[in-house]
Amino acid sequence: MSTALRYRQTHILKKAGFSVFALIVAVSYAFPLLYMVASAFKSDYTIVPPRLIFPPTLDTFKIVVANPDIWRAFGNSFYITIVSLILSVALGCLCSYVMVFARFRKPTTPGKIYYWFVTCFILPPVAVLIPLYLFFKTIGILGSQWSMIYIYVGTHSPLVIWIMHPHFAEIPKEIVESADIDGCGKILRFFKIIFPMVGNGVWTASLLLFIFLWNEFFFSFNLTAGQQSTLPVFISRFGQKPQMFWHTLCAASVISVLPTIVVGFFSQRSFAKGIIFGAVKG
């Protein structure tokens, strides 16, 4: 056997050994989630004591799916998330575009506005909870879907700007100027030339926002209740049930984390890039 071949063999063996190690680390890290999915297929007889081998059943899912409350919460979450997502991404893109391309009286103004937005993003949500609670209570829309949407758009637009601003700033000015010289209108210029160039950033911001909005608990926990509650609030109420609830909890959890898991699975790469891009170049 030649030394080159032997070297190759030990290399592959080492690699395989490391793969096994890495897989063990990953599986034990994700174990609570994997076991949660498995438990969703258990019945109230097999849920305790904890065992990895059990006769799988769909009965638990049938019970959970038959409950209209989870679908109401799911619908609330979905409506609030999608509408706030579209509004904040649109608003954030518009602001970033204006800050980069519009001419202000003082050239330093856009930079100042940008830092103001970043500061708003840093401001913790506890600072604004009480006035917003009393304000929505006074005008009588406390906990409604639109009150949540207003709050989410206001608090999440800075995040979009934080991600989008560097993307707009990266566009070469010459391209925009040549479009102007060719007689391209402002609106056409935005949609035909600038928007396709920041498409990647829009995608990243939307995915990130979807995950944050879907899982948002602080505001929804404090402001929504009963029929208006969002999915995280609905789940949090499971803990207060007296009887054995673990199997239904697991099934409901699987349903509620499925959208973010799917979105997250397809966005792993752009996700990391988007965060870094906004932060390191910001």
Next chain:
Amino acid sequence: MAENILSKQYAAILTPKKKLSMERFLVLPGIIATGLFTQVAFLISIAFSLLNWNLARPDLGIRFVNIQNYIYLFTRDPAFWRVLFNTIILTSGSLIMCVIFGILLAMMLNRDFFGRAIVRTLILFPFFVMSTVTGLIWKTIMLDYTYGWLSELCKILPFLRDISWSAKFPLAAVILLTTWQWLPFFVLVILAGFQGIPGEIVEAAKIDGANRLRSLISIELPYIKGHIQVAIMLGLIFILKEVGIVQTLTAGGPGSRSTNLAYYIYKAVFYNTQVGRASALSNVTVVIILTILSFVYNRVLKAQQEALA
């Protein structure tokens, strides 16, 4: 110098003077939306903190009490210092764990091995799970002391006693869960940093005789310092407002032993119905958070400027 002036003159000649366009006002909707729900609301909250206002007793009316609420908070509030201490321990503990394990896992993922995509996906999953699910799942199927996996572990390892660990060490349990939830985010950011290190630098260190540890400490970690700072800054923002895990795992208890500031404000408004005191509490929280953040943020900015220079 002369060239500079010349090029500036050329630029002035070549770029035609454009009128100030109306499109600059399109930034206003964003400013209004954000300003209304952050800055204006915050200013109102400052005003509220100077009032004595009990939501459950409208007959008492709303009275101006100056800084009484703040004095109450610092001197007579039974749980404030405890909660502040908890918040600091919880945040710094989770951040330190996240950075250490984040670097280790990112190093693991940065190597070449079979099934890397599966391993990376498995490690990322907890980040996409909502915090209430994290709290309840861990509380039931993992940490429950009669039927959870922890009790199974206690059967195998006799030195672990069969007790409710999450009730005995509530803060440690909250730290564990927060770390579990936020670690993937740190791994992602730090991994991106590792992948940005040019291969030649590490090669050169190897040729110069640096071993694996030496090269990590002296070359790779300084290189990804900026990424670690960004991760810490964002992690700080999100971990400081964590209520989902606290609410579902321990509900802040027993007593106030695992209550953090964010959860304490919730209790102040909705259990004690004291708007003034709750506002004072939230303003103190904001001052603490912004002080810490501006410290970290300035360091990040400085690192950025150094990187650009």
